Amino acid sequence: xxxxxxxxxxxxxxxxxxxxxxxxxxxxxxxxxxxxxxxxxxxxxxxxxxxxxxxxxxxxxxxxxxxxxxxxxxxxxxxxxxxxxxxxxxxxxxxxxxxxxxxxxxxxxxxxxxxxxxxxxxxxxxxxxxxxxxxxxxxxxxxxxxxxxxxxxxxxxxxxxxxxxxxxxxxxxxxxxxxxxxxxxxxxxxxxxxxxxxxxxxxxxxxxxxxxxxxxxxxxxxxxxxxxxxxxxxxxxxxxxxxxxxxxxxxxxxxxxxxxxxxxxxxxxxxxxxxxxxxxxxxxxxxxxxxxxxxxxxxxxxxxxxxxxxxxxxxxxxxxxxxxxxxxxxxxxxxxxxxxxxxxxxxxxxxxxxxxxxxxxxxxxxxxxxxxxxxxxxxxxxxxxxxxxxxxxxxxxxxxxxxxxxxxxxxxxxxx
Amino acid sequence: xxxxxxxxxxxxxxxxxxxxxxxxxxxxxxxxxxxxxxxxxxxxxxxxxxxxxxxxxxxxxxxxxxxxxxxxxxxxxxxxxxxxxxxxxxxxxxxxxxxxxxxxxxxxxxxxxxxxxxxxxxxxx
Numbered sequence: 089x090x091x092x093x094x095x096x097x098x099x100x101x102x103x104x105x106x107x108x109x110x111x112x113x114x115x116x117x118x119x120x121x122x123x124x125x126x127x128x129x130x131x132x133x134x135x136x137x138x139x140x141x142x143x144x145x146x147x148x149x150x151x152x153x154x155x156x157x158x159x160x161x162x163x164x165x166x167x168x169x170x171x172x173x174x175x176x177x178x179x180x181x182x183x184x185x186x187x188x189x190x191x192x193x194x195x196x197x198x199x200x201x202x203x204x205x206x207x208x209x210x211x212x213x214x215x216x217x218x219x220x221x222x223x224x225x226x227x228x229x230x231x232x233x234x235x236x237x238x239x240x241x242x243x244x245x246x247x248x249x250x251x252x253x254x255x256x257x258x259x260x261x262x263x264x265x266x267x268x269x270x271x272x273x274x275x276x277x278x279x280x281x282x283x284x285x286x287x288x289x290x291x292x293x294x295x296x297x298x299x300x301x302x303x304x305x306x307x308x309x310x311x312x313x314x315x316x317x318x319x320x321x322x323x324x325x326x327x328x329x330x331x332x333x334x335x336x337x338x339x340x341x342x343x344x345x346x347x348x349x350x351x352x353x354x355x356x357x358x359x360x361x362x363x364x365x366x367x368x369x370x371x372x373x374x375x376x377x378x379x380x381x382x383x384x385x386x387x388x389x390x391x392x393x394x395x396x397x398x399x400x401x402x403x404x405x406x407x408x409x410x411x412x413x414x415x416x417x418x419x420x421x422x423x424x425x426x427x428x429x430x431x432x433x434x435x436x437x438x439x440x441x442x443x444x445x446x447x448x449x450x451x452x453x454x455x456x457x458x459x460x461x462x463x464x465x466x467x468x469x470x471x472x473x474x475x476x477x478x479x480x481x482x483x484x485x486x487x488x489x490x491x492x493x494x495x496x497x498x499x500x501x502x503x504x
Numbered sequence: 505x506x507x508x509x510x511x512x513x514x515x516x517x518x519x520x521x522x523x524x525x526x527x528x529x530x531x532x533x534x535x536x537x538x539x540x541x542x543x544x545x546x547x548x549x550x551x552x553x554x555x556x557x558x559x560x561x562x563x564x565x566x567x568x569x570x571x572x573x574x575x576x577x578x579x580x581x582x583x584x585x586x587x588x589x590x591x592x593x594x595x596x597x598x599x600x601x602x603x604x605x606x607x608x609x610x611x612x613x614x615x616x617x618x619x620x621x622x623x624x625x626x627x628x629x
Contacts, residue, residue: 144625169629189617276624280612283604308594308601354552355589358559429612436624439569442562442579450586453529456611457590460603467604 089386091319091339099327100488110480111494116288117473122423124501125289126156128400129419131248132500133258135402136163137416137431139241141276143171147193147208151176151186152245155427156289156419161234161245162186166208167195171238173245174210174231197231206231239264240272242402242414259398260331266382267396275410275433279452282429283463287470289419289426290494295462296395296403296415297489299323299338305465309458310366312344313392324486325386332399332496334489337385340392342369355450363447364434366454370408379409397489399496410435413455424470430459511581512561512574515554521547524584525577529611532580536587537599537606548592551585558582 100108115121136152143149149164152173160176162185176184178199185197185206196213198205205214210231218224235246237255244255256264285292300323302314314323316339326337345367349357360367371391376384383406384391394406405413416429432455437448472478483491510522524547526532536544551558558578565575591598599606612618 141624141626141628143622144628145622148622150621165628188620189615190621192622273627276626278613280618282610282612283608285604285608305602308596309590311594353589353593355555355586356593358555359586362559436626440567442565442568442571442575443559445568446559446562446579446582446586449583450589453533453586454590454594456609457595457600457603460600460606460609463604463609464602 089325089388090390091316091322091325094319094322094325098485099324100485100491103329103488103492106488106491106495110482111491112480113290113473113478115290115494115497116470117423119423121501122288122419124504125419125497127504128497128500129154129247130157130159131246131252131504132400133235133237133244133246133251133255134400134418135398135414135416136243136245137402137414137429138163138243139272139276139433140171140238140243141241141273142190143243145192147195148191149186149193150190151188154247154418155421157247159234159247160184161247162197162231163236163243163245164193164197164208171236171243172209173234173236174206175234177232178204179212179227179229179231180204180215204229240267240270242272259333263330263333263382263396266328266330266335267380269380270383270406271410272433274435275412276436278432278434278437278448279455280429280431281456281459282427284420284425284427285463285466286424287426287466288424288473289417290497291466291469291473292417292426292428293400293403293493294490295466296405296417297334297397297493298487299336299393299395300484300486301465302338302392305461306458309454309461313340313366314338315341315344322486325384325388325391327486327488328385329488329492332500333397334492335382335394335396336486336489337383337388337394338392339388340371340390342371342390345369345392356454359447359450359454363437363444363451364408364411365447365451366407366458368408370411374409397493399493400500424474428463430455510574510577512578514561515558515578518550518554518578518581521550521581522577524588525580526584527580529583529614532584532587533606535584536591539598541591541596541598544588544591544598548585548588551581551588555585 143165146167152161162176163173183201203216207213212229233249328335359365376387383394396404403415411434414431418427420426
């Protein structure tokens with residue numbers, strides 16, 4: 089498929105309910121709207137970005153912090169292998185049970201303060217100096233649970249212990265069918281960068297919801313990778329609105345990406361061949377016709393990446409058959425604060441292959457620097473919003489997912 | 505200055521660049537960000553000339569954990585070279601032009617918390 093085959097396609101017009109007019113920015117600036125966002129994050133499924141193989145054995149845990157609501161959640165694998173979640177709160181005096189973000193506990197959780205202890209199912213198994221308490225049977229002393237479920241090996245939490253819908257209902261059958269066969273289980277996390285930014289969560293969310301900016305913002309870190317002479321105003325092969333979620337698939341100029349590099353960027357060229365980097369010819373390593381139907385749906389050879397936005401807080405950016413980025417974007421404590429955690433996932437690198445490890449480190453640093461370009465735009469946009477000068481957004485057709493994300497957010501808030 | 509035999513014998517010509525062999529990603533990036541483009545170019549050019557030999561050497565080397573000190577130093581120099589190459593080949597600048605400051609963008613994979621992560625095991629039961 090070529091971009092010019094799309095001819096007069098305008099994805100936005102396929103969804104009349106989205107309209108084509110300017111998009112208001114209340115969610116980016118209004119403290120009142122922010123209260124609704126906080127409420128949403130206390131009752132919907134949130135992807136933690138962490139994966140099942142990161143806590144493979146009983147007692148392995150990580151902490152998940154949800155700044156907007158103040159919650160600290162322990163996600164732990166039980167002695168029965170089941171992954172559960174609890175507020176990180178001892179029911180005696182409220183002290184946090186765990187302080188390290190990752191680790192392993194020996195079969196139970198014991199409070200450092202007065203030694204109360206809990207099984208990995210959350211049940212209180214020890215009240216110390218028990219005979220000195222009053223009416224122990226009627227004390228609320230089991231850990232406060234949250235909902236936990238997994239999809240594709242990703243661990244999701246929902247602060248509501250009795251969610252309105254299951255994770256599978258939240259994701260929807262079409263998304264499950266499109267991406268269920270991606271070989272997530274052959275991959276794991278390689279790196280993780282975090283930033284707390286003075287910008288609203290929707291500004292941060294939008295920064296990874298278009299492919300439009302790559303030709304311009306990333307002109308140095310991904311030079312000419314998305315420029316098409318065939319259809320200069322196009323860069324997208326496909327967009328899908330998948331219920332609350334959405335996907336996009338994007339062109340990559342393979343001739344530019346490969347040919348030019350070896351003379352002007354010899355290290356980038358070498359790393360792209362030794363490992364998998366942004367310049368690797370990923371669509372030629374594993375036959376694209378065997379990829380799961382959601383990724384590179386046009387089965388294009390001139391392909392750069394796809395993304396899948398999982399409402400509300402997680403973007404997966406597919407870079408190849410077994411390589412993808414996860415952006416976790418979370419609101420902060422106030423409307424114009426948010427946090428960004430970017431992770432990259434691929435098959436583990438052999439520890440006895442120092443050359444291969446070097447190529448993986450090259451990929452790490454190139455992603456790190458590229459993401460810094462994204463980060464700066466968000467802070468600048470928020471300044472313009474807060475100044476009152478910037479009031480609405482005019483979006484082109486290939487930014488349809490931003491239009492959709494705002495509509496979904498409004499619908500979810502109204503339906504509360 | 506490190507000892508005279510900090511690098512494998514055949515790469516002793518790179519001895520002048522040992523300041524680039526900083527032990528952590530954060531320190532290496534700090535070194536790049538605070539260097540002039542001319543200093544980065546000098547390091548990049550010297551490493552680029554040896555790159556095929558260094559890659560061949562690393563292919564023959566043991567894992568990092570089992571490698572000797574001089575091999576580890578050479579590998580660390582190669583990590584700094586990756587940073588330097590981004591400056592020379594892509595950014596044309598010691599820093600990321602128009603990017604957010606490097607200190608804001610924190611590598612969680614270098615924190616003490618991350619070091620307590622359980623070992624990865626693909627496809628757990």
